[in-house]
Amino acid sequence: xxxxxxxxxxxxxxxxxxxxxxxxxxxxxxxxxxxxxxxxxxxxxxxxxxxxxxxxxxxxxxxxxxxxxxxxxxxxxxxxxxxxxxxxxxxxxxxxxxxxxxx
Numbered sequence: 001x002x003x004x005x006x007x008x009x010x011x012x013x014x015x016x017x018x019x020x021x022x023x024x025x026x027x028x029x030x031x032x033x034x035x036x037x038x039x040x041x042x043x044x045x046x047x048x049x050x051x052x053x054x055x056x057x058x059x060x061x062x063x064x065x066x067x068x069x070x071x072x073x074x075x076x077x078x079x080x081x082x083x084x085x086x087x088x089x090x091x092x093x094x095x096x097x098x099x100x101x102x103x
Contacts (some may be wrong), residue, residue, distance in 0.1 A: 005055045009101035
């Protein structure tokens with residue numbers, strides 16, 4: 001029963017960086033929420049990534065929810081990190097962080 005962290009929506013600050021996420025814990029065997037998504041500061045995502053956890057995304061497409069890529073930490077400048085989608089090298093991204101649901 002693999003349980004993974006999943007981001008469903010993001011919220012941006014005035015500088016255009018992700019400041020908050022809506023995320024939860026999902027059971028990949030049943031495709032159901034173990035812990036329903038809730039709002040959290042992006043620092044919690046960065047901490048999860050720092051400690052080796054995988055964090056994934058999902059995208060709404062009409063009535064469907066489609067799995068998206070993992071996220072990773074990105075250094076913006078000294079002392080400032082944010083998150084970005086992790087794409088395979090040379091892969092044309094079908095999904096971008098900007099296409100995620102916003103709250």
